[in-house]
Amino acid sequence: MIRNNWTLDDVKEIYDMPLLELVFRAAAVHREYNDTGEVQVCTLLSIKTGGCPEDCAYCPQAARYHTDVKTHGLMKKEEVLQYAAKAKEAGSTRFCMGAAWREVRDNRDFDHVLEMVKGINAMDMEVCCTLGMLNAEQARKLAAAGLFAYNHNLDTSSEYYGEIISTRTYDDRLQTLDNVRKAGLTVCCGGIIGLGETHDDRMKMLQTLSTMPEHPESVPVNALVRIEGTPLAQQPKVDIWDMVRMIATARILMPKAMVRLSAGRQEMSLAEQALCFMAGANSIFAGEKLLTTPNPSFDEDHAMFAMLGLKPREAFKEAKETVPA
Numbered sequence: 001m002i003r004n005n006w007t008l009d010d011v012k013e014i015y016d017m018p019l020l021e022l023v024f025r026a027a028a029v030h031r032e033y034n035d036t037g038e039v040q041v042c043t044l045l046s047i048k049t050g051g052c053p054e055d056c057a058y059c060p061q062a063a064r065y066h067t068d069v070k071t072h073g074l075m076k077k078e079e080v081l082q083y084a085a086k087a088k089e090a091g092s093t094r095f096c097m098g099a100a101w102r103e104v105r106d107n108r109d110f111d112h113v114l115e116m117v118k119g120i121n122a123m124d125m126e127v128c129c130t131l132g133m134l135n136a137e138q139a140r141k142l143a144a145a146g147l148f149a150y151n152h153n154l155d156t157s158s159e160y161y162g163e164i165i166s167t168r169t170y171d172d173r174l175q176t177l178d179n180v181r182k183a184g185l186t187v188c189c190g191g192i193i194g195l196g197e198t199h200d201d202r203m204k205m206l207q208t209l210s211t212m213p214e215h216p217e218s219v220p221v222n223a224l225v226r227i228e229g230t231p232l233a234q235q236p237k238v239d240i241w242d243m244v245r246m247i248a249t250a251r252i253l254m255p256k257a258m259v260r261l262s263a264g265r266q267e268m269s270l271a272e273q274a275l276c277f278m279a280g281a282n283s284i285f286a287g288e289k290l291l292t293t294p295n296p297s298f299d300e301d302h303a304m305f306a307m308l309g310l311k312p313r314e315a316f317k318e319a320k321e322t323v324p325a
């Protein structure tokens, strides 16, 4: 049964279970609701990098921190489509374009992004964007251009949010997510662990996600990638057991969501990633780069899939399954 009324005590009861018991339960839920042999393969591309006015304490792209990210303005459509074609050839079924913007503005750059969305949609890939805040009209325009999903993370609990970002509020985030949902787009929304938050903060974020009237279709769980020059550069490395606990809890709370083992794989062994899949993760970002930081190569991931007996999930699967024969 899919529930949207989880209390914090319910979440705590799951999150605090003995780890192997938690993994066992999550694996059972995963098996009941999803094809456990399948993992969605998504590729990210940063179509506009760096120079962002926001102050997200984890982010290499915030203009105010001195990181060695190479900034560039909006890429040309043709170049973006070439990257998408390469990703498709390597087995990705979702292509996600990220821009270091605070929010979308109604200008020529946005018109170009809409053209990119149309182009990639025509290649029979699920198209996702993460462009910062959107108003209702912009969300509708993206949907009309063929966008499949919009990524907009809550990152952490509402209580801890102000420690990490001061240039926008949690309510701003929720408002964009509402605009996305109302435009008929699927929602990709998750967070980051390792920002200095408590276990309670993690549970609260999971409660917020799992009590949305409709669960996000994808829930990225990112481990902080520590970047020299950002305020969080000196944070300790995220413990694998924390990652597993987070993924397993998300899987139990939101049985049908694609739970994505997102940032942080570069620092994980194959065995550690296998534990995450066991705990219910069924999506990854593939390709040598996330937005600005390294990620395992397509070849390494092919080898991992072969070793673990996993296969990539086809594009638009949910939609295909619900179309009457």
Ligand code: SAM
Binding pocket: 058, 059, 060, 061, 098, 099, 100, 101, 102, 130, 131, 132, 133, 151, 152, 153, 155, 191, 192, 222, 223, 224, 225, 226, 227, 263, 291
């Ligand atoms: N600017 C837009 C925004 O913030 O919504 C879109 C791009 S932003 C880079 C997308 C997401 O990447 C952030 O919400 C955050 O969750 C994640 N992210 C950024 N830097 C990260 C890091 N160093 N480690 C882990 N995740 C990170």
Ligand code: DTB
Binding pocket: 044, 060, 098, 130, 151, 153, 190, 191, 220, 221, 222, 225, 262, 263, 289, 290, 291, 292, 293, 294
């Ligand atoms: C998400 O949750 N993680 C991705 C994607 N959504 C946009 C981004 C991870 C970024 C990691 C740091 C970087 O490569 O810049």
Ligand code: SF4
Binding pocket: 052, 053, 054, 055, 056, 059, 060, 061, 062, 099, 100, 101, 102, 132
């Ligand atoms: Fe800008 Fe997004 Fe990075 Fe925040 S996370 S600084 S909004 S690019």
